Amino acid sequence: MSQSMYEMEPLFELDLPEPAPAPTRKKATPKRRVASAPPAPAVDPEVTFLHTADWQLGMTRRFLPGESQHTYAAARDAAVVRIGEVAAETGAEFVVVCGDVFDDPRVSTRIIRRTLDSLGDYPVPVYLLPGNHDPLDATSVYTSAEFVRACPANVHVLDKPGVIRIREGVSIVAAPWHTKHPSSDLIADQLAALGPSDDIRIVVGHGGMDSLSPNPDPSIVASAGVDAATTEGLVDYVALGDRHSVTSVGKTGRVWYSGAPEVTAFDNVETEPGHVLQVTLRRGGERSIDVQRHRVGRWAFRTLTQDMNSIADVDRLRATLSTITDKPQTVVQLGLVGTLTVAENVALDELFDEFGDRFAALTTWDREHHLVVTSDDADLDSLDLQGYAALAAAEIADRATDEPEARSALSLLLRLAGSRA
Template sequence: MTAPLFDLPEDAAELGTAERGAVRAEAAPAPSRASEPGADREVTFLHTADWQLGMGRHFLGGQAQHTYDAARADAVVAIGALARTVGAEFVVVCGDVFDDPKVSSRIVRRTLDALGDYSVPVYLLPGNHDPLDSTSIYRSETFVRACPDNVHVLDRAGVVRVRDGVSLVAAPWTSKRPESDLVADQLGRLAPADDLRIVVGHGGVDQFSPAGDPAIVSTSGLQTAVDTGLVDYVALGDRHSVTSLGDSGRIWYSGAPEVTDFDHVEADSGQVLAVTLRRGRESAVAVAPHRVGKWRFTTIISDVNGSADLATLRARLQALPDKSRTVVKLALVGTLGVAEAAAFDDLFAEFGERLAALWIWERHHDLTVVADPADVAELGLTGYAAATAEELVGLAGSDDAAQAAAAHSALSLLFRLAGATGSGASRSGVSA
C-alpha cells in the first residue's frame, strides 16, 4: 500500500481526432517533466462529475429554480478558479456533464464559455445522461461550433496522453445501456507502463448496486488495478456523494459539485476533489475535497406531540443558514391539538416564504390533529360561532376521512383567526 502525501481533510493506442471538441493530445500543455523510465513523476488535477447542467427540481418553483440554476452554473466557474488555486494541470469531468441531450443551446454555450475561461485543459467523459449516441449533445452543431480549444471530449475508449508521463484511460458511454463493464474492458487492454495513469469512468459499482446489470463496475477489478500499479487512480462519476472505495485511497467518486438530492440520500455533495499523484522512487496519493456548492437539501424527520416539540422544530428551522438556498423536506409523526395544528400551519407558511422551498414528505408524514372541546371553550366564543365550533369538533371525529379533514381545516382556520386577536398564538406556546 502506498503512503499518502498528506492526511485527508474532514470536511491501447493514443487517442486523437481532428474533430473540434474531441480529444487532441497535442492540444494539452506539456510542461517539462522527467521522462526516463523509472524517473519520478508527479501530477495534480481536479476530479469532478455529475454536473447534470439543465437539471430541474420539481420542488423548486419560480425564482428558487432560477437561483438554483444559477448556482449550478456558478459551480462550473468555481471549478476553474479552484484549478488555478491548487495548481491543477487539468480537470476531468467523469460523465453527466449535461442532464439530457436536449438541454437548451443557451446552457451549452454558456457552459462552454465558462470552460473556455479555464487556464487548463478540461476532459469531458460522456456518461449515462449524455452518452455518445446518435443524439449526443457532443455531436450537436451548437457544441461543436462553440467548443473552445482547451475542452476535449473523451469520445473514444482507450489511452489518452495528457502530457509526457501522464495518461488518461477513458471509458465513455456510447449508449444509455452498455452491455459490459466499460472500465473493466479498458483495464483488460492495458499493459504495464511508466506513465501516471488515471482511469476516467462512470457508472455504479457492485459494492452499492444490485447484480444483474452488465454495466456495473467491478470493485475488485479496480482494486487489483491500483494494487498492482497498472493504474494510479480511478476517477469515477455517477454517485453524487463523495465516496472512497477500498482502502488504497486511489478509487473515488467525486460526487456532484452542487447538491442534487436530500441529505438522507446524498452525503458530502457540493465538492470537487483535488488529486496529487506521485510515482517513482516514492509512490503516493493525496485526495483533498474542496467545497464549491452553495445549496443545501435537508430532511427533517421528527416526532411532534405538542407545543414544546413545535418550538423545537421552529428553533431548528430558524438555525438553518442561508435560507434562500436551503430546501427542507419535513416528515413529522405525532398528534397535535387544534390550536397547536394552527400554530404549525403558521410556522409552515412563514418558513415556506423564508426558505427556497419547504414541503411535506407525504410518504413518511403522519401528523394527526385531535379536536378537543376544551380548546374551543378557551376561545370564548358565543352564540352562532360557539355552536358552529362545537359542530366542527364533532365532525372532526367522523369516520369519514374527507369530512374529518375538512372539519380540521375549518377549526385550524378558526384558531388562526383567533390567534390574530392575541389568543391562539399564546396558547400554542410557539411564538412567531
C-alpha cells in the same frame, strides 16, 4: 679647416632591436583530471489534476418554487466557474469531468453555450466524459451543432474508449457511454486491454459499483477489478462519476467518486456533495497519491425529524429552524410524527408559512411524515363563539377528527380567530 672624415656625422643610423633573451625552458605541469559531474537524479513522474463529475446542468428540483429554482440553477453554474478557479489556485494541469455534464440531451442551447464559455475561461484543458445522462447516442449534446460551434480549444470530449496521452508520462484511460444501457462493465473492458506502462494512468469512468449497490445490471463496475488494477500498478487512479457524494472505494485509496459539485438530494441520501477533488499522483521510485477536497457548492438540503405532540413541540421546531444559517440557500424537509390538536396544527401551519418564505423551500418528507390532527374542547374554547356560531363550530369539531374537510374548516376558523386577536 674642414673636419676630418673621422669626425663627420654619419649619414644615417640603424635602429636595431635589442636581442631577445634566450628562452627558458618551463617545467611541464601535469594535467589534472576533471571529474565528470554526477548524473542528475531522476525525477519521479508526477501530475496534479482536478476530478469532478455529475454537474447535470439543466437539472430542476420539483420541491423548489419558481424564484428558488432560478437561484439554484445560478448556483450550479457558479460551482462550475469555481472549479476553474480551484484549478488555477492549485496548479492543476487539467480537469476531468467523469460523466453527466448535462442532465439531459435536450438541454437548452443557452445552457450549452454558457457552460462552454465558462470552460473556455479555465486556465487548463478540460476532458468531458459522456455518462448515462448525456451519452454519445444519436441525440448526444456533444455532437449537436451548438456544442461543436461553441466548443473552445481547451475542451475535449472523451468520445472514444481507450488510452489518450495527455503529455509525456501521463495518460487517460477513457470509458465513455455510447448508450444509456451498456451491455458490459465499460471500465473492465478498458482494463482488460491494457499492458504494462511507465506512464501515470488515470481511468475516467462513470457508473455504479457492485460493492456499493449490488444489482444484476451488466454495466455495474466490478470493484475487484479496479482494486486489482490499482494495486498492481496497471493504473494509478480511477476517477468515477455517478455517485453524488464524495466516496473512496476499496482499500487502495485510488478509487474515488468526486460527488456532484452542488447538492442534488437531501442529506439522508447525499452525505457529502459540493466538492471537487484535487489529486496528485507520483510514480517511479516512490508511488504515492494525495487526494484533497475543495468545497465549491453553496446550497444545503437538510432533513429534520421530530416528534410532535404539543404546542411546546411546535415551539421547539421553530427554535431549531431559526438556528439554521444561509436560509435562502437551504431546503428543509420535515418528517414529523405525532398527534396535535387542531389549534396546535394551526400554529404549525403558521410556522410553515413563515419559514417557507425564509428558506429556499420548506417541505415534508412523505415517507417519514405521519402527523395526526384531532379536535378537543380547547379548540372551541379558543374561538369564544356564542349562539348559533358556537353550535355550528361544535358540530364541525365533532366531525374534525374523522373528516379532513371538517378539520380544514375548523382550522380556518381558528386562524381567522387568531388574525382578529
